Amino acid sequence: MTPASTDLTILALLSPFAAAAIAPVLTRYLKHNAAWLLAVVPALIFLQFATMIGPVSEGAKILPALHWVPSYGVDLSYLIDGLALTFALLISGIGTFIILYAGGYLKGHPQQGRFFSFLFLFMGAMLGVVTADNLITLFIYWELTSITSFLLIGFDHLRAASRRAALQALVVTGGGGLALLAGFVTIITVTGHMSLTELLSDPEALRGSEFYLPIFLLVLGGAFTKSAQFPFHFWLPNAMEAPTPVSAFLHSATMVKAGVYLLMRLHPVLGDTELWTTVLPLFGGATLLVGTILGMRQTDLKLMLAYTTVASLGLLVMLTGTSVNKALEGAVLYLLAHSLFKGALFMVAGTIDHEAGTRDITRLGGLRGAMPVTFVAASLAALSMCGLPPFIGFIAKEILYEGTLEVGSGLVVTAVAVLGNALMFAIAAAVVLKPFFGPKVETPKHAHEGPVLLFAGPVALSVTGLVAALLAHTTGELFVAPTLSSLLGEAAHVELHLVPAHVGMPLLLSLVTVALGVGFYLSLARVRGAIAGALTAIGWGPDKGFDQFVAGLVMIATAVTRGVQRGRMQTYMTAVFAITALSLLLPLALADGLPEMPSFPEFRFYEWGIFAIAVVGLAAVLTAANRLTAIVSLGIQGFAVALIFMLFGAPDLSFTQFMVETLSVVILALVMTRLDLTPADHRPFAAKVATAIIASAVGAGFMLTLMSITQRPFDTRLSEFFAEYSRVIAHGRNIVNVIIVDFRGFDTLGEIAVVVLTGLCVLALIRVRTRTTSEFDDGAGEEALAKPQDLSNRAVHAPVLEAKG
Amino acid sequence: METGLSVLIGLFFAVSVYLMLSRHLVRILLGIAILGNAVNLLIFTAGRLTREVPPLIPEHLYTLVTETANPLPQALVLTAIVISFSFFAFLLVLAFRAYQELGTDDANEMRVAEPEDDPLPPQGY
Secondary structure: OOHHHHHHHHHHHHHHHHHHHHHHHHHHHHHHHHHHHHOHHHHHHHHHHHOOHHHHHOOOOEOOEEEEEHHHOEEEEEOEOHHHHHHHHHHHHHHHHHHHHHHHHOOOOOOHHHHHHHHHHHHHHHHHHHHEOEHHHHHHHHHHHHHHHHHHHOOOOOOHHHHHHHHHHHHHHHHHHHHHHHHHHHHHHHHOOOEHHHHHOOOHHHHOOOOHHHHHHHHHHHHHHHOOOOOOOOHHHHHHHOOHHHHHHHHHHOHHHHHHHHHHHHHHHHOOOHHHHHHHHHHHHHHHHHHHHHHHHOOEHHHHHHHHHHHHHHHHHHHHHHOOHHHHHHHHHHHHHHHHHHHHHHHHHHHHHHHHOOOEHHHOOOOOOOOHHHHHHHHHHHHHHHOOOOOHHHHHHHHHHHHHHHOOOHHHHHHHHHHHHHHHHHHHHHHHHHHHOOOOOOOOOOOOOOOHHHHHHHHHHHHHHHHHHHOHHHHHHHHHHHHHHHHHOOOOOOOOOOOOOOOOHHHHHHHHHHHHHHHHHHOHHHHHHHHHHHHHHHOOOHHHHHHHHHHHHHHHHHHHHHHHOOOOHHHHHHHHHHHHHHHHHHHHHHOOOOOOOOOOOOOOHHHHHHHHHHHHHHHHHHHOOOHHHHHHHHHHHHHHHHHHHHHOOOHHHHHHHHHHHHHHHHHHHHHHHHOOOOOOOOOOHHHHHHHHHHHHHHHHHHHHHHHHHHOOOOOOHHHHHHHHHHHHOOOOOEHHHHHHHHHOHHHHHHHHHHHHHHHHHHHHHHHOOHHHHHHOOOHHHHHHHHOOOHHHHHHHHHHHHHHHO | OHHHHHHHHHHHHHHHHHHHOOOEHHHHHHHHHHHHHHHHHHHHHHOOOOOOOOOEOOOOOOOOOOOOOOHHHHHHHHHHHHHHHHHHHHHHHHHHHHHHHHOOOEHHHOOOOOOOOOOOOOOOO
16 A cells, blocks of 8 residues: 555545534534535545455455554554445445435534534544554544444433433443453453454464453443344434434444444454354344334334344344354345445435424325435335345345355244344335325425435435445445455455345245235234233333433432531541551551560650650640640640751751741631630540540551651662762752752742642632622521621731741 | 650641541641641651751761761651641631631531532432
8 A cells, every 4th residue: 555545544534533623614604505515525535445445355455554652552553454444435425425414404403513523523433443453442433433422312412312312322332332441451461462453363362262251241242232232222222312314324324333343353353153153143133033023113213213223233243143154245245235225214214204294104194296206215225125126135135044044053043034034024114105105194294305415315325225236246246255354354255146046045035034024014003012012011121221220320329429428527537547547557567567666765855855845735735725725835846846856957947847836826826816716625525535546546557657667777878869969069068958949949849839829829718708608598607797807807818928928 | 766756756646636536627727737747757757867967068078978867858848847837827717717607616517518408419311
């Protein structure tokens, strides 16, 4: 790959983020017509990727890269092979039409610019997911898609249902994302490979590892939540609260397939084990059936489509889980087909809603004449979804049946696939036949054809589904074969024909599917009633469970907060000091760090005297019954400390301590005389004893720790350094001063800043008058206010500021 | 020597913690003032004690030749004294203003931020 095209590719991958930044500005000036201009961005990205179709279909891997955080080995490196390219083309291609569609759908919406912005952010993130080579980069993009999905689902944030759906999607996919991160970290630790390229070139590294099971489960946790596999399927139908362009783009064509992408991407290294071929088909099959059955129950077009999306994702996971070549080929084809027809059908559902005012199929009918273009697009897409020729959906179904028949437990897998497909057939038929055929029903709005912005997307996607089938051979060569090669980890050959080469089991199964589907469609009303009855009988589902989970979480959080945060400072302080005492004493006792029994210290008589003064000062503070005694006693112990500094060779400290103590006593005296408070302790005796025990424990802890430290040898290197260089390089003889103003000058600068800041805070505290006091409307507060205070404030103010100087 | 001072420092800590565990602002303030002294003495003593000789380089010399007190803890403590003083001054004014506004010096009765009958947080979305 030439440097120029590397730059272009990286530019293409990052351009959606730039588009997200300019979209609101453009929309402000051009209104909904900005969509035409903005759609150029994904179109150009599509063209850039289209240039790679040739080389990639010949087996090349394109690896554009930029160093990002080299010290951690995190690179902005990309891997573009068949799988990545197919996804990238789908994202940018469908994205182009979604942008146009969003222009028409949210025409006149005050936040349309923001909406475009979110869509572009998502597009950039999703392109990143499918092209990222570095596992960490992949994870970051993965989480970005979850976040943008949250923003888009909650776009209409004034409705509680939107907020709930957004939060639910974020919690479920974000939780899965965490599992995925753990999985990736385990993969990196076990194999030492940070990039997919390295990982894929070492296919046995994971399968043979003893950590295979945890890695498998963690990766599945990410993939299953993102791709809405049972029992995590519930967030996807709820995500339909989002505006329809979002449902069409994120929640059918692209984002929800990220999980499938991940499984396909890691298939060469994780797949084809007994665990893989058991768990994936099991959950995939269950999701397929649950999705279609729940879909049959719905009458809302978007919800019907949403549940079939769940079902289709289940089908894809089931097929990926078989690890049979033919079934994997079917999965790739179905993936292509599904993105095209489901994207189109969602946009059709949105158009119907937009033009007719409802999406309920029981209130729609006979729109065929009023909306002919939409009708044609819907029919083409639905025929593909039904798996009828000559559409890509038909070829996909033929191949996947061929594949399921080859699986070990083929009968079960095939039966599940046939049943699921038949139910999807019925839903697809209902989605088109109910609104467009039959007698014309009066709708809330007078229905007519939507503008070109609305029908361009459905037409383009459904026609692509037809063309891809008509040019089956080319589709197979350019898209399916390279993608399949990525899944298998070796070159694959794919031969696709629109007309089945021979009449065999797959064609027969297709006929059975169609027959069953027609049967289901005809008995739709009865089936719907039966399912609704059964669901009411069960009464509980994961969706309700989510509500209970959130309510429980809030309750636990409240209880914990109430328990820990009692609003009593004494409780907090007691906890802090009890833990301080424990953390000082326990290590000493456990690690045998207790000091040796010291000999009786040898002090000179005046030293004893000063110690005695300090002790007397402390005792007097403790027992002081009035303010003045307390203040004076505080001064006594402070001056004793100053004398201790003096005796042990620290005259600077001594000076400072004298000044500070004097100032403290003066300020304290000034403030205390304004406060009519006694320093005496009025608590009951038992409370005093409990406090005394904790206080003694803290004191003993510090005492023993200090003894134990001073009994060990002392490392004097740092002090010697200062002593040696103080005069030589800093030209000062007072080493303490040199350290403060020179060696550690920045510390002193910080100290001065703290003092200045404290001074400002004091000033603010005094200056802020009692305007806000009326908010604390308790009688006591008013009483205190009533006192004349201006004088006292000035009195406190002056000395405090002086002290700062 | 260090041992003897350790006992004294333990006493300083015990007294300051005892005072801080009281409910009354005045006692808490006194405790904080003493805590500053306790910590400063702790740092000072941990750097080992030397009697009377300050860390000054004689006029005619370029490095220390005689045994002097350890300059490093002194530099640290010098900073700490000033910081703990400004901290004390701030707390003092804060306590004073709190008493003016709230009309109580009992920490347990200061419940403006966390009222006793605080309603539950919202349960919905």
